[in-house]
Amino acid sequence: MTAESPRKIVQALRENGAHPGYMPGFANDHETEALPGALPQGMNSPQKCEYGLYAEQLSGTAFTANPPERTWCYRIRPSVKHSTRYTRIDVPYWKSAPHVLPDVASLGQYRWSPVEAGDVPLNWITGMRTMTTAGDVNTQVGMASHIYLVTESMVDDYFFSADSELLVVPQQGRLRFHTELGIIDLEPKEIAILPRGLVYRVELLEGPARGFVCENYGQKFELPARGPIGANCLANPRDFKAPVAAFEDREVPSTITVKWCGQFHRTEIGQSPLDVVAWHGNYAPYKYDLRTYCPVGAVLFDHPDPSIFTVLTAPSGVPGTANIDFVLFRERWMVAEDTFRPPWYHKNIMSELMGNIYGIYDAKPEGFVPGGMSLHNMMLPHGPDRDAFEGASNADLKAEKLDNTMSFMFETRFPQHLTAFAANEAPLQDNYIDCWASLEKHFDGTPGRK
Numbered sequence: 001m002t003a004e005s006p007r008k009i010v011q012a013l014r015e016n017g018a019h020p021g022y023m024p025g026f027a028n029d030h031e032t033e034a035l036p037g038a039l040p041q042g043m044n045s046p047q048k049c050e051y052g053l054y055a056e057q058l059s060g061t062a063f064t065a066n067p068p069e070r071t072w073c074y075r076i077r078p079s080v081k082h083s084t085r086y087t088r089i090d091v092p093y094w095k096s097a098p099h100v101l102p103d104v105a106s107l108g109q110y111r112w113s114p115v116e117a118g119d120v121p122l123n124w125i126t127g128m129r130t131m132t133t134a135g136d137v138n139t140q141v142g143m144a145s146h147i148y149l150v151t152e153s154m155v156d157d158y159f160f161s162a163d164s165e166l167l168v169v170p171q172q173g174r175l176r177f178h179t180e181l182g183i184i185d186l187e188p189k190e191i192a193i194l195p196r197g198l199v200y201r202v203e204l205l206e207g208p209a210r211g212f213v214c215e216n217y218g219q220k221f222e223l224p225a226r227g228p229i230g231a232n233c234l235a236n237p238r239d240f241k242a243p244v245a246a247f248e249d250r251e252v253p254s255t256i257t258v259k260w261c262g263q264f265h266r267t268e269i270g271q272s273p274l275d276v277v278a279w280h281g282n283y284a285p286y287k288y289d290l291r292t293y294c295p296v297g298a299v300l301f302d303h304p305d306p307s308i309f310t311v312l313t314a315p316s317g318v319p320g321t322a323n324i325d326f327v328l329f330r331e332r333w334m335v336a337e338d339t340f341r342p343p344w345y346h347k348n349i350m351s352e353l354m355g356n357i358y359g360i361y362d363a364k365p366e367g368f369v370p371g372g373m374s375l376h377n378m379m380l381p382h383g384p385d386r387d388a389f390e391g392a393s394n395a396d397l398k399a400e401k402l403d404n405t406m407s408f409m410f411e412t413r414f415p416q417h418l419t420a421f422a423a424n425e426a427p428l429q430d431n432y433i434d435c436w437a438s439l440e441k442h443f444d445g446t447p448g449r450k
Helices: 004-016 386-393 420-425 432-436
Strands: 022-024 030-033 054-059 070-075 087-089 109-112 128-136 141-150 157-161 165-179 182-186 190-194 200-216 240-243 254-260 263-269 276-281 286-289 310-318 321-334 351-359 373-376 400-412
Antiparallel strands (some): 070 276, 157 200, 165 190, 351 373
16 A cells, blocks of 8 residues: 555545544553554654654653653654744633632622523634633643633634643534544533643534533543442543544644633644644543443432542542542432432532533522533532422432433632623523522421421
């Protein structure tokens, strides 16, 4: 087979919209090549690479980290050819921490209806709407939460964040992420993890598209320690999929937008930067199907902590206290006896931002709709509304399937501060706090009263 033949095959795949495929395993050392023989064997940096490629390493951790997170890329041009002089640009709705506004009150229980795209064309960058920020992007701790609205594809425009990795949670529509390391297609009930420093563009496959983004400034997301749960259930490593190599060899005027320390800059180049023909390593984008998540729960009595539903966690350096936990509430059986089954009332050192992908959340049967969000900030009390409390307190506790539901939580050890968009432009439900107003006093001092 000649070199020209597989090049034509790769070009045909791109033009026909076919997806080249995925490789299973979370944080695996993958290896993949789009052209035969493009990937060196037995070494990383040969004197001369096949096809006249350049060898380049993308590092996600310091060199001495254990284990190091890095990927060797074999590309048509080194990345320095995709970087010229930078021009500062304004991306008005994408904010970074610290972002504390004196005239915005972040103290409170908040809930929003779905944000709509409107009539103005929006791509992955211009359609990002920051809701909350926490921590400090400059010291690489904390996070930001966003809503994305996409109504058009990025064409010869590319993006990467030097600040963060992005956890993407679609709620409607379908997107295709053309990345340096391959292609990821994403739809509701799936998530994607896009590493810090990875260049990509986002194509709209079916729209308008809307979803949620957790921007992680800190240590990378990893699978949580299962502890007494043991080796199985929750999110299994084999269900995470990394893309196979797929490259572009297109010499067209292009732009790359870079997010760096909360600022945005743009550089203009003469070709596509997605020119990695082969790669190997453990620093790569992933997708994960949330329907493969196997929840565990109480099989006798009591409602366990929501931490048992953790899909991914980003460590903080403080044992047991995450920089971010990504928690999933999906379909499951409720079987606990003599137990108040929904989440109980509580105050938490962690700040909880929730989003609804589809269906009804058991603790908030009204108002928390698909595409909506809620925020219960650090040490603010929250829990079921009156109808959920009365219903669960008086229910016939037979085995019940909690069905047609998928919500999630971005939970962080930092207080989450509202942006001006979240406080003033997003569809805030001003009456949310009233969902607890009708809770009744049942206490009368009578022994045995329940």
